[in-house]
Structures are given as structure tokens and as C-alpha cells.
Amino acid sequence: MQQLIPTILLLPLLGFLFSGLLGGRLPKTVVGAVASLAVLGAFLGSLYAFGQAGPQPEWTVKVFQWVAVGDFQIDFGLLVDRLSVWMMLIITGIGFLIHVYAIGYMHSDPGFARFFAYLNLFIFFMLLLVMADNYLIMFFGWEGVGLCSYLLIGFWFQNESYGKAARKAFIMNRIGDLGLLIGIFMLFQLFGSLNYQDIFSRLPAMRMAEGALTVVTLLLFIGAIGKSAQIPLYTWLPDAMAGPTPVSALIHAATMVTAGIYLLVRSSLLFQLAPITLEIVTYVGLATALFAAFIGLRQNDIKKVLAYSTVSQLGLMFLALGVGAYTSAMFHLTTHAFFKALLFLGAGSVIHAMGGEQDIRRMGGLRAALPVTYWTFVAGTLAIIGFPLLSGFFSKDEILAQVFAHSPILWGLALLSSAVTAVYMMRLFFLTFFGDFRGTPEQRGHLHESPAVMTWPLIALAILSVTGGVLQIPAFLAGGNGQWLSHWYQTLPGLAGGHVGHLSHTAEWVLMGTTTLVVLAVMWGSYRAYVIRKKLPLADTQVRGIELWAAQKFYIDELYDAILVRPLEKLSGILYHIADNRVIDGSVNLIGVVMTRLSQFFRLVQNGNTSYYLFGMVLGLILILLLNYII
């Protein structure tokens, strides 16, 4: 086991080196196979570790000592406990499925090897993030996934707007990272170590430092805001749809954006002692969930709808964290990874069939041409809206129940966001797969189901999306044994308090019933609107009023541009043209000019005239004698 843990981490890294260095000269099948096998190997290793984490819940491996300067000691250490092994399973499992899918999706792309190299590198960094045993190595992985996100969003770098989207993602991430870094510095200052076990064991002795803990947790949360696309640092995620669809599925749905959730769950002991921060987390999460849902309502690009859906669902997860339901957040993270990856891969299948078209106004009636895609998309859609008995149903309901125990008003707003989620997902679903085909004749002729290498991952994820609910069935339905995930996380001190409030069974039945009714009502209303009445989205020029605001993303990007980007560019211009060019370059040039003038002056001494030289000698001699006399 001690050797297995670093091996799990190493396999994707070796895959990266292989694809990156040799992939260009090898056939695509080989590259794709090796890359996928690397991740599969990591997955099998994680499965074994998962099996081992049952009897022994905590494994630590010190790979090497990284920094040792006086009191400051950081080891490159790995910690495999029940939380990290769960994340490892998700990362490598879904990662493997997406690698296989990408073999089909990217098969005609000249940058095939580079793509798989970046994907493997991403898996490596994400694994490092969740397997680290201290905050600094975690941060190493954190930055690494940000880097891979940049590389993959801007994969088709020939397109300038994609490059801009990649830069936007990276820079917004960086802003959050500043908070995270300062938080890590403070952690070290408070606890003298960055190792999780050290910090959490010293925590009980720190009773008096609540103010400091609030600041630290806030800073960590700022980092999570950047990475997990919450208000105000969320605008990068819809733009990140510029990357290839497997990237959107893996990074911006299932794994990288969940790093923020992971950070908060890992630091749950710190957060439990900072109730103010938890309040802020709750409100930010709820606001994001609602805001993003409303924007998604009027988007016409299939991937943009899913992107805003991701932002909204992440908000829901943060809402759960804020009320202290850490296990519920992890449960929803898991189910969301299943169905969101499925939805993105399904969207990719649709885009692939439509020859690159992403506008749902030009789709329609695709269920006949794309049967497997259609049925798996059905599974994903039903899961995300919370149709009874699917995975999303259980995870969302658990969050809603926990929120209700905390505050019924918050529950109402969370229910509203779930309702809006159902509305935009049904809109997307019906407009894409039902009705008449609204594209061009060439596109109609090109429509075909995706190859097996793309449909098998869809099927696998669909099965997971449908059955994933068994992980955590609430007590009032299945008795005490249904909550497998809560039991699994029992060994982690921070998460043991997974059940925050205790509602009566009646209350839980009522809540579950209400949600189900809302979901069914939305499904029926959407069916009536989009299928029976064949309502279509308006063309861009005809949208008015609040719909225009939603379609234009409530002008947040324009707001940021006006209050942040333009002033910074102006300042940058001033610093460049005046401070840098005129002042600094000027003073350096001045020195040069002065030297030149001086030398031109002194050159005149060398006039070749012998008498003049003799005179110089005599003068010098007299001066020396005089100075000797004076001094």
C-alpha cells in the first residue's frame, strides 16, 4: 500500500510525459490507449486503496522532504483517508471514461497527442490536490489544475478569443489564489505547520483565536470562490466552454471546480469554529445558485446552459457546506460529477453530430438520429432536475432537508433555484431532441450517432446517474442503514457532524413531496410549452426586457470590464508609457548620454601634440608634489 499510493499519483504523470514527448510521432490509437490506460491504472489503484480504506481509514506516505528551513518544514507527503480516496475514485473513474470518450471526440484533431498529454497532466495535479497531506502540496496541485485548465481551454489557440477565455480563467483563478495563499500563510503563523494532522490536532488548544480563524477560513473560502466559480469570480466558467467538450466535462463539471468544495470539507474543523464565515458561505452559495440559474434560463448555446448549470449546482453545494452538511455536499458533488459529465459528453455527442453547431435554436428532433445520446441525456436530465429515485433526487433532497432545518426561508429560495434548474434543463432537452429539425440541410445529412468509443462512456455515466442515489438514502425511507456515505465518512472528525438538524419524518416526507411536485409540474409545463405548443427561443435581436438581461448574463462581464479592466489597462498604459519608457528608460539613457558627452570632452586631451603631453606631465608632477605637501 505504501508503494501503491505514490504509484497512483505517478501513472498519469508518466502518461503525460509519454504523450507529450513521444506522442507526436506515434499513431493516435496508441497515444489514446496509453493515456487512458494510465488513468485506468490510477483508477484501479484507487479502487484497491478504497478497499483498504475500509479497515484502515488513514494511510500516510512521506515521499520526500521538500523544504526544511529552521522551523519551516514541508514534506511532499500523501494522505489517503476516506475523503481523499473518494475524490480519487471520482477523479480517476470519471477521468477514465472521459479519456475514452475523447479518443473518439478528438480523433480528427492534429493536436491529439498534446490533448491527451494535458489531460493526463491534469489528472496528476488533481490527484495531487486531493492526496496531499499538507496545505502547501495541496496548493501545488491547486495551481497545477489551474494551469492545465488554461492549457486546455485555450487548446485551439489559433482562435484568439479562446486564448482570451483561457487567460480570463487563469487570472480569475489567480485572484482567488491570492486569498488562499494569504490564508495558508496565516495558517502557518497560527499553527506552526501546514500539515493537516498537525493543524487539526492543535486546533482544540486554540479556543481563543476565533477572530483569526474567521479570517483564515474567509481567505480559504476566497480561494474556493475563484476555483469553484462562485459569485463574484464565476464569469470565467461560461467562457471556458471555448475548450473542447471533454475538457468541459472533466474539468469544469466533475473535478477541478470541485476542488473548492474539497478544500472546505477538508478544512471543516476550521470552518466549524468560524460561524460567521459559514454564514457568508451559505449566502454566497445560495446567491450563486439562483443567479446562475436565471442566466441559464435564456442561454442558447448548449454548453453555456450546462456551464451556468454547473455554477448553480456548485452554489448549491456551497449552500450545503454553509449550513454544516458536509456529507450532503460531498454526496451532491459525487452525483453532480456523474450527471454533469454525462450531460456534457452528451452535448459533445450532439455537437459532433451537428458538425460543430452549438446553438440549440438550430437543433431539434435529434432523438431519432441519436438514440443512445438521447436516452443517456434523458438519464442525465432527469437526474439533474431531481426526478424521483435518481441520484440527483436523493442528493438534492438531502441538501434541501438540511437547509430547511437551518432556515425555512433559505429552503424556499433553494427550492426556487431547483425549480429554475428544472425549467432550463427541460428547455434545453426539449429544444434539442424534440420538434422539427431547424438546422441546415447539410447538417441534417451529417447527423449520425457517435461511435462506440463515445457512447459507452455515456452509457456508463447514465447508469451511475440513475443508480448513484443508493449511496445515501435518507433514514426516513430506508432506516438506519441507508446512509452509506455518512457511515463511510464517520472516521473523519470534521464530517461526522453530517446531520445538522433533525427533522421529523413527517417533515422530511413533506419536503420530498414538495420537491417532487415542483419537478413534475415543471416537466409538464415545459412539455406543454416546447413540445405541444412548439415554442421556440427568440432570435437575438428580438429578445426584450428581463429576458434580454438574462440572455446578456445580467451584464456582469461588462460591469467588471468597466470598473476593473479598463482602469487597470489605463494604469498599465500610464505605467508603461510614462513610468517605464520615459522615466526609467530615460534615466538609463541619460547615463549613457552623459558618459558619451564626458568622453567627447576628455577626448580632446588626446591631440597628439607632444609639447602638450609634456606640459601635462609637468602639471601632474607639480600637482602630486603640492598634494604631498598639503596632505
Added chain:
Amino acid sequence: MNSAIPVLQAIPIDNYLWLSAILFSIGVAGVLMRRNAIVLLMCIELMLNAVNLLFAAFSTYLGDASGQIMVFFIMVVAAAEASVGLAILVMIYRNHKTVDVSFLDKLRG
């Protein structure tokens, strides 16, 4: 010889100092101002002889023979240096057809 010494010592040393200084200054002035190379060499000789005179005067004044030994050294060096200087001067004349030092300005920068 010994009877001459008190007579010589009766002359105050100041006179010798002034004479030597004036001779030296004339020599320096000549070196700096004259253009004829031969005159230049002569002025250098003049400076050396001024110093010689001073050495001899002090030798008598202090009753120490070292000064006169120094005079010998200086004379030897002056002779050698004058011969080399004249040889160079002859070469310059052969190349430039003149002994005017103001024409030797090829080293100007």
C-alpha cells in the same frame, strides 16, 4: 682641498638653491615652449645639470661625499639618454625632414 671647504661653506646654501631652481625652471620652460627637438634635448640636459649643481652644493654644505657620487650617476644617465634621444631625433628627421616636434601628432585621438 680641505682649505677650500670652509671658503666654499662661507657661501650661503640659499644662493645655490635659488640658482638651481631658476636653472631648472628655465629648463622646464624650454621643454614646454620650444619646438626644435635639439633645443628640447638641450633643455633636458639643462634640467639635469641644475640638479647636479644642487647635489654638489649640498655635498659640500653637509660634508657628505654621497652627493658627488650621485652627480656621477646622473651624468652617466644623462649621457646615455642624450645619445639615445639624438638617435631618435635623427630617425625623426629622416622620416619627417624636420625636427619640429609640433609635426609629431599622429597619436591624436
